[in-house]
Amino acid sequence: MTLDVTPSGSDLQLTTEGQLKHFLTIDGLSRNLLTEILDTADSFIEVGERRIKKVPLLRGRTVVNLFFEASTRTRSTFELAAKRLSADVLNLDISKSATSKGESLSDTLLNLEAMASDMFVVRHAQSGAAHFIAQSVTPGVAIINAGDGRHAHPTQAMLDMLTIRQHKAGFEGLRVAIVGDVLHSRVARSQIRALLTLGVAEVRLVGPDTLMPSDVSLLGVRVCSSMAEGLADTDVVIMLRLQKERMEAGLLPSEREFFRLYGLTAEKLAFARSDAIVMHPGPINRGVEIESAVADGPQSVILSQVTNGIALRMAVMSMAMSGQLAERTRTAARPGDAA
Amino acid sequence: MTELMNVEQVLERMAGELQTLFRGRNVEAPLIIGIRTGGVWLAEDLQRRLGLDDTYGSLDISFYRDDFERLGLNPQVRPSELPVDTEDRHILLVDDVIMSGRTIRAAMNEIFDYGRPASITLATLVDLGSRELPIQPDLVGQRMSLKDGQRIKLLGPEPLRLELRERKSQGRMSPERGAS
Numbered sequence: 001m002t003l004d005v006t007p008s009g010s011d012l013q014l015t016t017e018g019q020l021k022h023f024l025t026i027d028g029l030s031r032n033l034l035t036e037i038l039d040t041a042d043s044f045i046e047v048g049e050r051r052i053k054k055v056p057l058l059r060g061r062t063v064v065n066l067f068f069e070a071s072t073r074t075r076s077t078f079e080l081a082a083k084r085l086s087a088d089v090l091n092l093d094i095s096k097s098a099t100s101k102g103e104s105l106s107d108t109l110l111n112l113e114a115m116a117s118d119m120f121v122v123r124h125a126q127s128g129a130a131h132f133i134a135q136s137v138t139p140g141v142a143i144i145n146a147g148d149g150r151h152a153h154p155t156q157a158m159l160d161m162l163t164i165r166q167h168k169a170g171f172e173g174l175r176v177a178i179v180g181d182v183l184h185s186r187v188a189r190s191q192i193r194a195l196l197t198l199g200v201a202e203v204r205l206v207g208p209d210t211l212m213p214s215d216v217s218l219l220g221v222r223v224c225s226s227m228a229e230g231l232a233d234t235d236v237v238i239m240l241r242l243q244k245e246r247m248e249a250g251l252l253p254s255e256r257e258f259f260r261l262y263g264l265t266a267e268k269l270a271f272a273r274s275d276a277i278v279m280h281p282g283p284i285n286r287g288v289e290i291e292s293a294v295a296d297g298p299q300s301v302i303l304s305q306v307t308n309g310i311a312l313r314m315a316v317m318s319m320a321m322s323g324q325l326a327e328r329t330r331t332a333a334r335p336g337d338a339a
Numbered sequence: 340m341t342e343l344m345n346v347e348q349v350l351e352r353m354a355g356e357l358q359t360l361f362r363g364r365n366v367e368a369p370l371i372i373g374i375r376t377g378g379v380w381l382a383e384d385l386q387r388r389l390g391l392d393d394t395y396g397s398l399d400i401s402f403y404r405d406d407f408e409r410l411g412l413n414p415q416v417r418p419s420e421l422p423v424d425t426e427d428r429h430i431l432l433v434d435d436v437i438m439s440g441r442t443i444r445a446a447m448n449e450i451f452d453y454g455r456p457a458s459i460t461l462a463t464l465v466d467l468g469s470r471e472l473p474i475q476p477d478l479v480g481q482r483m484s485l486k487d488g489q490r491i492k493l494l495g496p497e498p499l500r501l502e503l504r505e506r507k508s509q510g511r512m513s514p515e516r517g518a519s
């Protein structure tokens with residue numbers, strides 16, 4: 001199984017001037033654009049520290065959270081991000097409605113468009129769903145991928161990059177370890193792409209063979225089967241969530257076995273640099289991926305990941321809306337006019 | 340490129356007038372807030388001249404502009420920095436140039452999102468006229484008018500100087516992001 005499950009669709013995400021107009025995948029985005037996203041997010045972090053945590057950028061616009069896969073935490077941060085941009089927010093828990101009655105994705109979309117939305121935040125169990133929607137939707141409507149199948153979770157990856165940048169001077173020279181079920185993780189795929197694009201020195205994937213992608217022929221990525229090898233001298237340790245289904249599918253003997261070999265304890269963390277930071281996209285399984293002492297310890301930046309998530313999503317949503325508006329303006333101008 | 344004013348002299352005069360103004364209003368220590376980028380240099384300068392202890396604030400108004408639909412998001416937006424609570428403070432808002440007044444409108448909206456100020460006094464180094472909103476500075480360094488295609492720019496931070504620039508290219512004229 002290769003790491004890139006679906007076509008990159010990067011052209012679909014960008015305007016002719018290279019601005020973001022959908023946010024679907026890290027794949028195909030330049031280092032400059034990723035850096036611009038992080039820089040913009042910095043300004044939104046400051047907004048979250050004010051008395052009135054709101055700016056008028058998306059005032060009067062409607063953002064629809066289209067979650068075909070349930071997720072309280074991701075949806076809540078998107079909702080908060082949209083509200084802090086002054087948008088009106090609609091939460092559609094599609095998993096319980098029409099599609100379960102057999103309505104196709106296209107029809108669902110057509111019905112929703114009748115509500116004149118400006119942006120859809122989409123989470124779906126199928127890889128490529130966000131791309132499909134971006135291709136089918138009316139021009140002018142921005143699509144933000146909140147996670148599609150096993151393919152990508154670009155906003156999570158970017159908030160992780162933002163967190164890394166806050167604690168480390170830059171990305172050059174960093175050694176980053178990603179530990180756990182990389183095979184099934186859309187987060188890991190997006191993180192790897194982002195880390196490499198931003199120019200880290202090395203990405204190490206650590207975990208049992210059964211949970212590693214078989215084809216890791218990306219330059220700068222190394223697969224390690226032990227924590228001692230994988231964490232040695234790293235600057236950043238990212239723990240992935242282990243889902244119970246993996247044990248049920250026979251990919252792992254037990255949670256205890258996983259914890260013994262790959263669980264992040266203080267002892268194993270000592271392989272990393274003393275100033276290494278510990279991250280986890282959440283929700284954490286204490287005693288499975290990570291022990292409490294480390295999750296709550298001085299090297300953990302897990303809580304700041306959550307705050308950064310709101311700011312990062314504000315950045316991505318406003319940049320995508322900005323790109324859509326720019327394209328609308330460009331399309332509306334008559335040929336020969338000054339832009 | 341021509342130098343248009345002795346910025347040093349003008350700022351010294353403005354500082355004196357501001358002292359009189361604030362004394363008359365019984366304001367001991369205004370909180371100075373400069374609008375990026377030129378206004379911030381001026382804020383720092385006036386802070387020194389007025390002998391104020393408080394750190395000055397710097398405002399990035401990118402999120403409050405009224406032209407998001409036309410120009411989109413400023414890719415160079417930077418975080419605003421208001422290290423002091425604005426609630427109930429007398430604020431001295433400083434910018435290098437006022438023209439349409441839209442920048443000041445945006446800045447005031449942003450200031451209110453930090454808290455309710457007791458008052459806002461506006462000082463600009465240059466007033467170019469051509470107002471599009473009913474907003475006027477309390478204090479102006481110098482009034483000027485420009486010809487079509489001319490722009491002025493405050494350079495700094497050391498030394499502060501004002502430059503006149505002619506827009507050379509014809510043809511593709513994108514809306515001026517700097518228009519204030």
